[in-house]
Amino acid sequence: MYDISYNGISGVECGVRVIERPSIPAAIKRVTEIEIPGRDGTLLEGDGTYEDIEISVKLNYMTQRELWMRAYRDVRRWLLSAGNGELQFSDDLDYFYKVKHVEVGEGSRASKCIGVLAPVFLCEPFNYLVSGKYEHDIEEVLYNPYHAAHPIYKITGEGVCTLTVNGKTMTANVGQNLTIDTELMLVYREDSVAMNTAVSGDYQDLYLRSGENEISVSSGFDVKITPNWRCL
Numbered sequence: 521m522y523d524i525s526y527n528g529i530s531g532v533e534c535g536v537r538v539i540e541r542p543s544i545p546a547a548i549k550r551v552t553e554i555e556i557p558g559r560d561g562t563l564l565e566g567d568g569t570y571e572d573i574e575i576s577v578k579l580n581y582m583t584q585r586e587l588w589m590r591a592y593r594d595v596r597r598w599l600l601s602a603g604n605g606e607l608q609f610s611d612d613l614d615y616f617y618k619v620k621h622v623e624v625g626e627g628s629r630a631s632k633c634i635g636v637l638a639p640v641f642l643c644e645p646f647n648y649l650v651s652g653k654y655e656h657d658i659e660e661v662l663y664n665p666y667h668a669a670h671p672i673y674k675i676t677g678e679g680v681c682t683l684t685v686n687g688k689t690m691t692a693n694v695g696q697n698l699t700i701d702t703e704l705m706l707v708y709r710e711d712s713v714a715m716n717t718a719v720s721g722d723y724q725d726l727y728l729r730s731g732e733n734e735i736s737v738s739s740g741f742d743v744k745i746t747p748n749w750r751c752l
Contacts, residue, residue, distance in 0.1 A: 690721030
């Protein structure tokens with residue numbers, strides 16, 4: 521049975537069925553049109569970023585007619601409780617979409633016992649790998665067969681450490697542990713204390729490029745990497 525999962529809860533668990541497989545739009549690259557006097561047409565300039573995508577999923581559910589509104593509230597609670605989260609489809613369980621917003625839309629009655637709705641999930645443009653959510657050793661992420669990724673580095677040790685990625689460095693003052701999140705551009709300890717002032721360097725320099733990468737860390741320190749692998 522084809523199903524969706526949102527934040528780890530499947531539609532089937534909520535008594536919801538997918539009416540038809542959704543169409544998944546391709547991400548659109550952001551470009552700026554530049555007009556040059558005396559030149560035909562325009563020039564296109566891109567900054568390497570992409571627009572968000574919208575995925576609409578048609579759902580229905582069945583209940584006793586006197587419980588229709590309760591069932592509708594339960595479905596809305598499932599879709600809206602997180603505000604954002606992860607969306608998966610049962611025929612592609614190795615990947616997920618990062619949802620930024622959910623618009624539930626109108627709930628209608630197909631009959632006295634059947635409800636229909638078509639929530640729209642506003643997602644980041646990338647499709648993320650589930651395996652990229654977990655910590656890896658350096659050797660496991662040196663080759664990136666996917667799109668450029670924004671990883672998380674967790675460094676353990678004591679003192680001043682230099683993390684080098686593809687010839688570019690970030691210096692960090694580590695007190696037992698330090699996490700560098702290049703996507704959120706935040707640095708923090710395991711106890712959630714913010715430590716942005718403990719590092720010197722650019723987060724973008726620590727991205728994992730597509731293809732081969734070179735990563736090293738100062739002697740006496742250990743680093744685990746959550747690669748956040750992603751595809752378009």
